[in-house]
Amino acid sequence: MKIGDPLNRSTDHGPQNHKAHLDKLLEFCQMGIKEGATLVYGGKQVQRPGFFFEPTVFTDVQDHMYIAKEESFGPIMIVSKFKTGEVDDVLRRANATEYGLASGVFTRDISKALYVSERLNAGTVFINTYNKTDVATPFGGFKQSGFGKDLGQEALNEYLKTKAVTIEY
Template sequence: AGSRIFVQSGIYDEFLAKFTEKSRALKVGNPFATDSYQGPQMSQIQYDRIMDYIKSGKEQGATGHPGGEHHGTEGFFIQPTIFTDTTPYMRMVQEEIFGPCAVASSDIHDNFLHVIRQANDTMYCLASAVFSKDINRALTIAHRLQAGTAWIRFKASLFLHANIPFGRFKQSGIGRELGEYALKKYGFSSPFAAA
């Protein structure tokens, strides 16, 4: 999931500092305002669900950089939050939050096989993205990830091609869309025989 980020230990501190700076700069507010990046959650139920993930993570020892709080004085606004100091079996790591939260983990083993095991150790994984200067390493990792789609070295949200199926994998999503593969779910096969 795009909310779970594994970073090579040699660049982790620099990554976290830049990621935190970008997160702090995001404008939370009216979704119709051109300068807003993030609007409110769609309902009290979703707001409460996200805040429960945040509370659970903090109680289990995760650290929020910055945020993890209500934003403003009214509405279902939540500050964008990056969590560190997580463990693989925390709810916020195992489940899809669908809110302005991310989990950033350092690959302390400097072993991409360990990262692949962690990334695959969840019931969910609609999509994944791999960033590396080494395209062969990126391809190796992408092939081993258990994800519905894997993007390599570019911002995932910019690429949903009409010819490439996208969607359901493990417990994420409902069905597949796009591509010839997706068209098959709208029809049926009617075999016949003639003599």
């Protein structure tokens, strides 16, 4: 994953908007480690000018952990495993969060992936990939993860005014 200038098309991840957000990401990772999640990769500021943060992956995340309930709004992936018989219970817990921007489902069973993706309260669900988008695909979250859509036909609605005029004569 290439970290760098967000205006360069070969860049996968640019800097955070401001230092306060970078600091929030660092605290988020420290909380995950403190609560017992396994930091597999990242979790640190990139040593270069700007507010760059390493793409980060946590595993062994339990539902009660802060990082499972809160949204980092940064390049942090939380990986939770579950068994086939636990799907509906996992969905219930996943949908209990107040956020719903994007989720990812990784499985060899495509019917299970579609079952889960249909029931997740997330504006985007990636199956066996993550963060692969197209400008024609609407992007935006549910609940506290935003309103409206960016990209695609859906985004044009933000610029339109629909008006109904009724006349009786």
